Amino acid sequence: MKNIISTICIIAFFSSCNDNAKKEQQTDATMESFSEFAENYYQENLKLNPISATQAGDSRYNDLFPNYLDSLQIEKTKSFYKNTKKVLANYSDADLSESEIMSKNILEWECDINLETLSFKNFRYFPIDQMWTVNLGMGQFASGASAQPFKTVEDYNNWLERVDSYLIWLNTSEENMKQGMKEGYILPKSLITKIVPQLKEMTQPNIEDHLFYSPIKNFPEGFSEEDKNQLTEAYTSMIKDKLIPTYQKLSDFMAGDYMTAGRTSSGIASIPNGDDYYKHQIKLYTTTNMTADEIHQLGLSEVARILSEMEKVKTEVGYKDDLKSFFNYVRGKKELMPYSQPEQIISNFNDIHETMKPQLEKLFDKKPKTPFEVRQTEAFRENSASAEYNPGSVDGTRPGIFYTPIPDATKYNVYSDESLFLHEAIPGHHYQISLTQENNDLPKFRKTLWYSGYGEGWALYSESLGKELGLYTDPYQYFGMLGAEMHRAIRLVVDTGIHSKGWTREEAIQYSLDNEAESEAGIISEIERYMANPGQALSYKIGQLKIRELRTKASLALGDKFDIREFHNQVLETGCVPLALLEAKINRWIDKK
Structure with missing residues (x-):
């Protein structure tokens, strides 16, 4: 998420x-x-x-x-x-x-x-990347299928005003990137090549096919013809006279001078104050004081542990060759790519939900009221996106949405779908975020906080609950869970490798290829993700290990008094918090019990 x-x-x-x-x-x-x-x-x-x-x-x-x-x-x-x-x-x-x-x-x-x-100057000089930045979120808003409402004439006019201000931000972004070039702050060339097509997509000359025209094609019932005509004219002018020229100018700059100046190094250490910035990013995303070296060694240890578990699955399914070739076997196994249409993949996720529903009450006595949906990632960002969860509204009227990219349904491999659903949807991000938003005992500011160490840690911990929830009966799905955990363990190695140990993009890609079954295209996208946002990828495993540690500690300390549902309540009722505060809370709960 x-x-x-x-x-x-x-x-x-x-x-x-x-x-x-x-x-x-x-x-x-x-x-x-x-x-x-x-x-x-x-x-x-x-x-x-x-x-x-x-x-x-x-x-x-x-x-x-x-x-x-x-x-x-x-x-x-x-x-x-x-x-x-x-x-x-x-x-x-x-x-x-x-x-x-x-x-x-x-x-x-x-x-x-x-x-x-x-x-630090990073947020000023790196306002746009291929995965994380506000321009991509504004594209989601523009689609009319995200948080920005398009239900009334006022809603439509609000968006016109918001876009005007957003275009100022885009122009400032370009000016800041030009200044960043002068001061040594510039993105790697490999990332710039991914951003340019995203910007070019917004220069679509056919207005009626433009993403920002989507609300005009989906007027709610009750709009008068006069309102429809006025809004159609206004949106057409906004796109043609303002949006496209701004995006064209930015795209030309990034494809031209910025691309030429793009750095060949991969890690953040190569920019001014890069080492200090990476230390800050580790603290920001893990909410700990761990060092890059500590995290790197932890990652190597976890990779070795998970590899041994993967060997057991390989033996179980009767595969005779080595584990690395088994990765390629799983990547290309036709039986694990059974679909031809995106709708079939969405349906499979919904079937996973139905399978686990009877078991949820054994682990959770509190369930969110906020609705939930699975959707395909929008086409304009699908090729560079990962699966993700977008929260519902605080009042529960807008559903939580699990987005999954499906660029080509015929090549979509399902082997990790059960763990992916547990992470992004239920009981991962949807339970954690929705229960927080619905908790009236929390002050409002805590309902929308996000700490990646806690939030992503909970989601990865949720993946480990699959067998308790009636999933992972297929060895390939269990291997998918191990693969997903391996993916997060590898992140500890490659993120620190890239940003603190001088690893190149290619070295990080090869390390991932050697130790997990993700596709090469997926791995390349992931490595470039870590390059764009140093430290974020560390949060998953650090948080998961802390929650698992606290569960083990509580179980041993409480013995027969330990109730897994009560433990989950203790973790979830706080909302997102730094991990040290969560640990202190669980320790107090154990002492009281």
Whole structure:
């Protein structure tokens, strides 16, 4: 699962730093309650981060798109976090409930980690990549099938206004990348070659086939002919006169001067302050203080362990050759590519859900109310996308969506579909995110937080529950689970290899090919993903191992008193938190029991 906006795009600040300064000077007697403070924090966050508000299902700011790259906005953000830390210091733990103490600790973490992020230039000079950045999310919004609503005439007009501001961001992105070139901040050439086609897709000259024209082809019932005609004219003009020229200019720049200057190195260490930035990224995504060397060695150990488990499956299915050739055998096994149409693949995921439904109550006594759907990834980003989960709205009216890319259904290999569904859908991201959003005991700001170490750690932990949920009866599906875990273990090796040990893109690709059954095309896409966002790929295995460690600790400590459903409640009820805070919570629960 990933957010459609980069770290800088989800940071928050109150509109008046003077107000915070006044709060610092308030006495304990006059200072607002902590719950009021948390609510105000959340509301100001929505105002000033309207994309996040739209994702959460709050429509009040659907016409806004602040320029997150603007220097004034960045400086205000820095002031916000510094002032928030000072205000937080006025709240004594002795006066707070256990949940409020957790909220206070989370806010302190938010302030510190975002101030660290703002101390680097990376978010300014790398505003666009092939997988993670806001332009791709805006494409999803434009399709009319994502979080941006297109139900009323006002909704349609809101999007026109938002696009106008978004185009300012695109122009600023180009200017920033030009400055980045001067200062040594430039993407690897192999990534730039993937971005250019994505930008060119938005220069589609046939207006009626353009992605941003999609809402016009899907007017809701009840629109008058006058409204339809006015909106059709406005959207046609927006695409023809504004959007296409802006994308064409950006595409020409990236295919020209930027491509020529693109670096041949793969790791972030080759840019200014790259080593320090990677340390920050490890902390940001794992929410730990682990070093790159520690993670690299852990990865090598996990790869060796999982390889031994894979050998057992290879023996079980009667394959006689070595494990590396077995990877190729699984990659190309025709029986594991049984489909010809994307709809059949979507149906298979729904069948997996039906199989596990009777077993879910044995592991979970709380289930989300938010609806859930499986969809094919949109064509404009499908070739560079991984499977992912997009959360439903906080109020549950918009479903959680598991997107899976299917560029060619005839070549789609199903061997890892059960583990993929457990991770991206149920009980992975859909349970974790929806239960958080539905938990009325949490302050609102915690309902939309995302910490990759926890969130991706939970999703990978969920993959290990397959046998308990009636899955993995087919040895190839169990091998798929091992393959998915291996994939995350390999990430520990190759991400640190690329960014701290000087590995090339090609060395990382070859290491992956030697140790997992993913297709070469899939592996190349993954390695380039790690190049674009250093450290993110580390979060899955680090988080999974911590949750598994805590489950084992609780089971041994509690013996007959251990209830797996209660343990899962303890993990999930907090919402996303840094792993150290989760561990402290589980330890307190064990002590109380």
